[in-house]
Amino acid sequence: MSETIQPDVTVDSRGATCPGPLMDLIGKVKKVDAGTVIELQTTDSSSSHDVPEWVNKAGHEMLDIVEHEDEGFWSVFIETTK
Amino acid sequence: MTERIVIVGGGTGGSVLTNRLTDELSAEIEAGDVEVTLVNDTPEQTYKPMFLYMAFGKKTLHDARRPLSDLVDLRHANLLIDRVTGVDTERKHLTLAKDDAGLDYDHLVLAMGADLAPDEVPGLKEGGHHFYAPDGAERLRDELANFTEGHLVLSVIGVPHMCPAAPVEFVLMADAWFRERGLRDQVEITYTYPIQRAHGIKTIADWATELFEERDINLETFFNAEEVDPDAKVLKTMEGTELDYDLLVAIPPHTGSELVSEAGLGEDGWVEVDKNTLEAKNADDVYAIGDVASLPTSKAGSVAHYAAGTLADRLASRVRGLVPTDTYDGKTICFIESGMDEATFVEFSYGDEPVVREPSQLLHWSKLAYNESYWLTARGLI
Numbered sequence: 438m439s440e441t442i443q444p445d446v447t448v449d450s451r452g453a454t455c456p457g458p459l460m461d462l463i464g465k466v467k468k469v470d471a472g473t474v475i476e477l478q479t480t481d482s483s484s485s486h487d488v489p490e491w492v493n494k495a496g497h498e499m500l501d502i503v504e505h506e507d508e509g510f511w512s513v514f515i516e517t518t519k
Numbered sequence: 520m521t522e523r524i525v526i527v528g529g530g531t532g533g534s535v536l537t538n539r540l541t542d543e544l545s546a547e548i549e550a551g552d553v554e555v556t557l558v559n560d561t562p563e564q565t566y567k568p569m570f571l572y573m574a575f576g577k578k579t580l581h582d583a584r585r586p587l588s589d590l591v592d593l594r595h596a597n598l599l600i601d602r603v604t605g606v607d608t609e610r611k612h613l614t615l616a617k618d619d620a621g622l623d624y625d626h627l628v629l630a631m632g633a634d635l636a637p638d639e640v641p642g643l644k645e646g647g648h649h650f651y652a653p654d655g656a657e658r659l660r661d662e663l664a665n666f667t668e669g670h671l672v673l674s675v676i677g678v679p680h681m682c683p684a685a686p687v688e689f690v691l692m693a694d695a696w697f698r699e700r701g702l703r704d705q706v707e708i709t710y711t712y713p714i715q716r717a718h719g720i721k722t723i724a725d726w727a728t729e730l731f732e733e734r735d736i737n738l739e740t741f742f743n744a745e746e747v748d749p750d751a752k753v754l755k756t757m758e759g760t761e762l763d764y765d766l767l768v769a770i771p772p773h774t775g776s777e778l779v780s781e782a783g784l785g786e787d788g789w790v791e792v793d794k795n796t797l798e799a800k801n802a803d804d805v806y807a808i809g810d811v812a813s814l815p816t817s818k819a820g821s822v823a824h825y826a827a828g829t830l831a832d833r834l835a836s837r838v839r840g841l842v843p844t845d846t847y848d849g850k851t852i853c854f855i856e857s858g859m860d861e862a863t864f865v866e867f868s869y870g871d872e873p874v875v876r877e878p879s880q881l882l883h884w885s886k887l888a889y890n891e892s893y894w895l896t897a898r899g900l901i
Contacts, residue, residue, distance in 0.1 A: 450815065451815070452794065452815045452869050452870055453815035453816075457714065457719040457720075459713075459714045459715075460678040460679065460713055460714055460719055461678075461679070463678055463713050463714070463743055463757075464678040464679060466757075467639070467743070467745070467757070467772075468787065480870075487714065487715055490715060490741075491714065491715065491741055494741050494758050495741075495743070495757050495758050496758075496759070
């Protein structure tokens with residue numbers, strides 16, 4: 438169940454216009470150790486494909502994408518592998 | 520009792536806020552009810568957008584600096600040249616490098632900007648140049664002046680970074696500059712960006728991509744350099760790719776302030792704030808503006824400028840016992856050079872996609888004119 442994922446770090450990019458949620462996520466991935474679970478909170482619907490594309494390209498692991506319909510944002514969970 | 524407002528950082532945000540506040544609260548300050556103190560670790564302000572022009576020999580450091588004592592209304596504000604070494608939000612007290620007594624505050628505004636952290640990328644200091652600080656811009660100017668052939672790579676490494684348009688401007692200016700010198704055929708130019716397009720803002724990315732194609736500038740996306748081999752002149756990325764270069768111009772990693780992290784005000788040195796009220800989330804009576812604030816928009820001078828106007832209004836209301844009503848909506852304005860004699864202009868707020876106007880010589884002149892008149896902004900006038 439995705440609701441049970443407990444992130445080690447949360448990146449709040451809700452409402453981000455620039456540099457954008459994916460840039461915020463990349464900035465955080467650079468700073469954390471392998472095995473860190475990161476939750477990216479985003480109001481940008483394009484994150485649902487941008488983020489998995491980069492995560493796969495960079496060799497990290499996509500865990501889940503959870504939509505919070507009432508609050509109008511998505512939580513994208515990833516785990517760093519290196 | 521006197522209400523003490525202390526502003527840390529004498530950049531754009533700090534100087535605009537000081538001047539707007541002292542103007543608005545001059546009567547209260549003269550009556551001794553309010554005291555405004557600006558603390559900065561150097562006696563000068565440096566206007567960072569000049570660095571881009573310094574790299575091409577168009578401006579000097581002298582053009583980029585003014586004494587804070589010329590910019591701030593010293594009849595109504597105290598200017599303290601010292602370095603803040605600690606923030607205690609419980610005691611509402613700052614420790615200072617030179618004054619053991621430190622400084623107490625009732626309202627604290629953090630506006631220390633961003634610092635560069637090139638050491639975060641192994642080999643970057645030895646193998647790369649940049650134009651994000653005076654020494655880097657001066658060294659790059661000399662390197663560019665002597666660069667007659669080879670592969671020039673502009674790599675955006677640090678995210679977030681100051682002035683998000685500057686990397687795009689740099690390659691478009693370099694293209695024009697080498698064409699003017701008759702060297703463009705011997706110089707290959709590549710621009711790399713961390714995400715799947717050429718810029719964080721889609722409309723700017725689309726505009727830049729079209730220009731890059733027209734001007735024979737290579738574009739590499741999903742490119743996050745994590746190591747530089749200065750001997751082999753190779754960039755290595757998080758995505759497992761490599762790129763050879765002859766001259767590397769990098770946007771280095773940026774960091775906020777250790778003061779912020781140590782005070783529990785935010786991760787990575789950026790102050791966590793409400794994006795509309797600019798109030799710190801983790802302490803009372805603490806605010807942040809400019810690059811040190813974690814806002815969902817650009818780390819740009821115009822953001823600091825407009826947020827300072829909002830915060831001046833809110834703080835004036837607070838000290839008068841009124842409910843603050845002004846809010847910051849993310850207003851951001853950027854002139855973007857698209858060559859050596861043309862520029863465009865974008866304006867946006869939180870959540871907006873800006874329209875990129877057709878570049879023109881008039882907008883280029885407007886950007887240069889604004890750079891000259893910037894010191895009026897620092898004085899709180901425009």
